[in-house]
Amino acid sequence: MWERVLVVSAPGKVIVHGEHAVVHGKVALAVALDLRTFLRLRPGAEGRLRVCLPGVGVQRSWDTAVLRALRGRIAADFEESKSPSLEQLDALREFAGIAAEASGPDSLATLAFLYMCLAISAKYGDVPSVDILVWSELPTGAGLGSSAAYAVCLAAALLMVCGAISCPLQEGDSTARWTEEELTLINSWAFQGERVIHGNPSGVDNAVGTWGGALRYQAGKITPLKRVPMLRILLTNTKVPRSTKVLVAGVKEKILKFPAIMNPVLDSIDAISQECQSVLEEMPANPSPEYYPVLEEFFDINQHHLNVLGVGHPSLDRLCQVTASHGLHSKLTGAGGGGCAITLLPPDTSPLAVEAAKQDLCACGFECWETKIGAPGVTLHSLSSLNTQVLHMLSQS
Numbered sequence: 329m330w331e332r333v334l335v336v337s338a339p340g341k342v343i344v345h346g347e348h349a350v351v352h353g354k355v356a357l358a359v360a361l362d363l364r365t366f367l368r369l370r371p372g373a374e375g376r377l378r379v380c381l382p383g384v385g386v387q388r389s390w391d392t393a394v395l396r397a398l399r400g401r402i403a404a405d406f407e408e409s410k411s412p413s414l415e416q417l418d419a420l421r422e423f424a425g426i427a428a429e430a431s432g433p434d435s436l437a438t439l440a441f442l443y444m445c446l447a448i449s450a451k452y453g454d455v456p457s458v459d460i461l462v463w464s465e466l467p468t469g470a471g472l473g474s475s476a477a478y479a480v481c482l483a484a485a486l487l488m489v490c491g492a493i494s495c496p497l498q499e500g501d502s503t504a505r506w507t508e509e510e511l512t513l514i515n516s517w518a519f520q521g522e523r524v525i526h527g528n529p530s531g532v533d534n535a536v537g538t539w540g541g542a543l544r545y546q547a548g549k550i551t552p553l554k555r556v557p558m559l560r561i562l563l564t565n566t567k568v569p570r571s572t573k574v575l576v577a578g579v580k581e582k583i584l585k586f587p588a589i590m591n592p593v594l595d596s597i598d599a600i601s602q603e604c605q606s607v608l609e610e611m612p613a614n615p616s617p618e619y620y621p622v623l624e625e626f627f628d629i630n631q632h633h634l635n636v637l638g639v640g641h642p643s644l645d646r647l648c649q650v651t652a653s654h655g656l657h658s659k660l661t662g663a664g665g666g667g668c669a670i671t672l673l674p675p676d677t678s679p680l681a682v683e684a685a686k687q688d689l690c691a692c693g694f695e696c697w698e699t700k701i702g703a704p705g706v707t708l709h710s711l712s713s714l715n716t717q718v719l720h721m722l723s724q725s
Contacts, residue, residue: 330456330489333370334497335709335722338480340364340466341473341536342563342661342670342701345630346545346601348579348637353547354598357605358532359556360540361563362703365464365477366714368722369485372459379441380461382724384434384468388424392457398423399446406447408516412524416443433468437478440524444482448517452492460485463721467695470565471572471662476533479521480706483514495708502713506706511538514706540705544605553605555612558702559623560673562651562685564658565695566643568666575665579637593633600630608702620674624657627672631659639664646692654685670701 339360346356372378378389402419420442421428426435441460449455462481466474484506487493493513496504506514518534532545535552542553583590604626611619631648634640644660651658651671658671673682682698689696711719 330369330371330458332495333368333711334495335711335714335718336367336369336481336484336488336706337364337709338477338484338537338706339473339540339703340477341533342668344542344661344670344701345604345626346597347660347662347664348576348634348639349594349597349601350545351576351579352583352594354594355544355546355601355605356532357542357544357553357601357608358536359542359701360536360703360705361466361472362558362700363465363472363563363697364703365462365466365474365481366709366718366722367481367485368461368463369489370459372457374457376457377445377455378459379438380459380724381434381437382461382721383464384432384437386434386438388438392454395442395446395449396454399450402446406450408447408451408513408520412443412447412520417524420446433475436475436525440475440479440521441482443524444479444486444517444521447520448483448486448490448492452487452490454490455486456489458485458489461722461724463718463724465697467565470668472563472668473533473537475525476518476522476529476537479518479525480514480534480537482521483517484706484708487514487517497708497710502710504708505704506708511706514538536705538705540703542605542608542702544601554609556608556702557611557615558700560675560677561699561701562656562658562671562673562682562689563668563697563699564647564671564689565668566641566647566666567693567695568641568643570641570663570665570667572663575639575663579639582638590637593636597630597633600626600633617674617676620672624672624674627657627659627670634660634664641666643692643694644669647689647694650688650692651685654681654688656681656685673698 344357350356380387468474493510515538522529542556544551648658
């Protein structure tokens with residue numbers, strides 16, 4: 329029996345430096361974005377498991393005995409180190425009535441939920457009758473790690489109700505985090521959820537969602553940075569749709585066509601990522617304002633490099649011009665060709681300048697959030713510690 333009402337949250341992610349170059353073996357820095365996904369966990373009706381995802385229009389519930397029988401049929405080898413097999417995913421699609429070619433967020437979120445439920449219960453014991461609701465501040469499909477934040481919340485909640493990890497929130501605590509060992513387990517199961525959704529993910533997004541802060545990624549190796557500061561930013565979505573695949577292919581083509589010209593650009597981006605890492609790691613011990621102009625200059629140089637690689641877009645040029653007119657510095661984040669950008673807000677930025685910049689960006693038809701990077705990873709909350717908007721969104725059923 330599960331008897332407590334608790335909330336788990338995990339952050340989104342942005343790439344600060346190194347997008348595109350990372351595909352060619354260079355360093356990328358990914359940071360946790362303080363726009364979060366929240367999962368509310370509460371006791372459910374006896375013998376039922378219910379999931380509600382209002383953001384993607386999913387409301388499903390299953391009989392726990394039926395899920396147990398399904399697990400018995402397909403549980404050849406549920407391991408957190410093994411990719412979900414096509415046979416397992418086909419069986420789950422059939423069970424949930426999801427068409428073979430359906431790849432909308434509703435279908436993939438349902439599939440990931442079922443897979444993680446069955447796989448975790450096969451290894452650690454049955455998932456009790458619980459009622460799960462997930463709501464996110466993150467837009468989907470914007471390259472901000474929304475699917476990984478979902479998978480991290482789900483992994484933490486399911487592992488906790490099965491008893492595989494502790495429930496670290498004591499009576500009277502507002503928030504709590506898990507031990508390093510437990511976080512490693514959460515991360516490995518969240519990666520399985522990401523595999524269900526994306527097929528062959530890098531593992532960066534779920535690692536950022538689990539540990540928070542910032543991490544370095546190079547040639548498949550993920551290294552968390554030592555203490556990093558929380559930095560204020562504007563995150564802006566140009567809402568210009570783009571294909572990551574097409575943009576990545578375009579960069580590759582340019583490098584093959586002009587290797588002597590393009591390889592130094594990749595090396596320069598690599599150097600920016602490494603220098604930025606050094607600055608971020610120095611900042612917490614020595615909170616001096618002189619770091620900010622350096623970080624701003626890195627933004628400007630890298631944005632020019634990304635234009636050279638061919639992943640800019642007129643909407644991003646416009647965004648950079650608008651923020652520059654308010655004395656602020658921006659760069660694209662992620663795939664480019666539209667999508668999202670980040671704008672650094674140094675501590676001495678006047679609230680009026682921030683407001684004016686936000687208004688001008690919204691007037692361009694963009695969507696804009698004032699938030700932070702370097703946010704904490706997966707966290708357990710008591711209901712009383714959450715703000716009213718989050719509580720309102722989590723009381724939708």
